Each structure stands twice: as C-alpha cells, then as structure tokens.
Amino acid sequence: MGKAISEKFMKDLQEGGRLHELTERVQRDDTLMLALRDHYINIYYRGGSILHLEDKNGGYVGTFDTNYAQGKPVKLPPNVVQEPKDCSAWVAALPELKEIMNSHFARKHKSEREFQQLVAWENNRSAISNETEYFITDIEFADPDQGAKLDMVGLKWLSKNKKDETRCTPVLVEMKYGIGAYDGTAGIAKHIADLEKILADPIKRESLNRTIEQQFEQLLQLGLVRFNKHVKYDRAIVSGRPEVVFLLANNNPRSTKLLNILDEVKEPADFDLRFFNASFAGYGMHNACMLDLTKFKELLRQLAKVSPPAHFAGADA
Incomplete structure (x- = not known):
C-alpha cells in the first residue's frame, strides 16, 4: 500500500x-x-x-x-x-x-473520511485547484514498511515556485473532525509522537518522498490533478524538510480542550508542525493559512477568551 x-x-x-x-x-x-x-x-x-x-x-x-x-x-x-x-x-x-x-x-456516519476526500478534490481538481499551494496524492495512506498510517499525503508547491518543479516539499495531513477526536490513542499528541519516529529516519523520509512524487506524476498523467503546467514542465521533485499539517474540522471555539492538549506539545525536531486556518470557508490550502504551534495557540486563546500562561504574560510585559 x-x-x-x-x-x-x-x-x-x-x-x-x-x-x-x-x-x-x-x-x-x-x-x-x-x-x-x-x-x-x-x-x-x-x-x-x-x-x-x-x-x-x-x-x-x-x-x-x-x-x-x-x-x-x-x-x-x-x-x-x-x-x-x-x-x-x-x-x-x-x-x-x-x-x-x-x-x-x-x-453510520464517517464524517472525517468524507472530509478527507473533499480536501483532496478541492486542492487537486476543483475550480480553484490551480490557485492552491498543496496537492493531495493519497488518502488513508498506509505503508507497513515505513510504519506510516496517515490520513493524507501530498506535496507543497508555493505559487512563487510553480515554474520550478524541483521546489516541492512533502506534506503529511492529519484530519480531526470535532473535539472528540483530539485525544486518546488516535489523538493529536499520539500522531505527533508517531510521526517523529518516522520522519527522524532519513531512509523512511526519502522513501515517502519518492512515493509522493510517483503518485503525483501518475495522477497528473491520468488527468486527476488540475493546474497550469509551465511549458518546460518535466516532473515534480519532492525533497526538503517535511511539513505536518493538522486540519481540524468543526472545532468548538468555546472549548479549551484543544488548547490544553497543545500546551503539552513540544516543537518537533524533524518536521514543521502546522495547523490549517481556512481562508474564510473551504479547504483550499495555502501557505499563508498555515499557523505554527505558537500562533495557533494564540488564536485558540483569543477564540476561547483564555488568558495566556503566567510566563507568557511576563514575557509580554
């Protein structure tokens, strides 16, 4: 797989x-x-x-x-x-x-999986897919050799680099639907810990890059990825530091559950941790919509009207 x-x-x-x-x-x-x-x-x-x-x-x-x-x-x-x-x-x-x-x-509702497919369609094949900066190459990705089980994998290709197909970076997306999915054996903290084990291994990381490249090229050949290729386009090359994106659908902004979980999370060493903050409504993914851990927690505090911890307050004084 x-x-x-x-x-x-x-x-x-x-x-x-x-x-x-x-x-x-x-x-x-x-x-x-x-x-x-x-x-x-x-x-x-x-x-x-x-x-x-x-x-x-x-x-x-x-x-x-x-x-x-x-x-x-x-x-x-x-x-x-x-x-x-x-x-x-x-x-x-x-x-x-x-x-x-x-x-x-x-x-038997399977909302999380339905939304995974919607995210893939919006960024790969919809009317706005040429404008987005992310492409999804697989959903429900599983590879026992790599120890990987991921909601979505794909590549990030910034608009300013669309004429250079060597500037693509790997992206792994975890989707959580509703606040009940944030903790437990398949929760956010567990996913981050599992991904640290996988992405710290350069062999597994390189294997994942090659898989994303091949899947993207085959989907492109089958007419299932939509974007304006430049005239000298050859094939996308995936390399560089991975990005792990948490896409949290239908969070309750009044709840502090997510903030409490993230307060225990440390910045990972081997990948960039990001949280998708939608551009108004929809799932078109852009680099400007990705918040790092610090900025995302600031946003959650604003939404829940929670004061920052004392060491944050002291730093701001």
Missing part, C-alpha cells in the same frame, strides 16, 4: 487501455476519487472504497465491500476484469453501489 502502480496498470487506465472507461468516469464525476496502491487501486466515494481493483494473474479483480449493504443481497458484476466490457460493467454498477453506500452512511 501507499505506492505508485506499475507501468502496465497505468497503460490500462490510460486512453486505449482496458480500464480507461473507469478513469474517464472518475474524471467527470467529482464525487469519486482514484487512489494508487502499488498492485491495486481504490475508487473512493464519500471517503469509502466503492471499488477495489487488484492487478492479478495478468488481469484484474474487482471487489465491493458488501458490508455496506447491511446484510441485503447485492448484484455485482463478475469479479474478473479482463476486457473493456468487464470494466464497463463495473462502471455501470457505480450508481447503484453509491445508493447502497448512501444508505449505510446515513446510519
């Missing part, structure tokens, strides 16, 4: 390939997202996998998680995808599979 797909897989997804109809469907359907996973791809809908397509025995095997159907029978196309007509059958089944997932999500 968490790697680019093979050249053969890419050719089958591109024009003339047996899976091209699926790529076309994702290109014209903003509710779908294609994620590249080494020997398979996932097509996401509302943050859930609507189609898992695995490279196997010279062809492909398509599966749908029937748990979404809550025990009701589901009529699915044949699993084996060898010819374009087999791919067409899965494309034709997508509307019905969407309805099954809609019914499931009405009972």
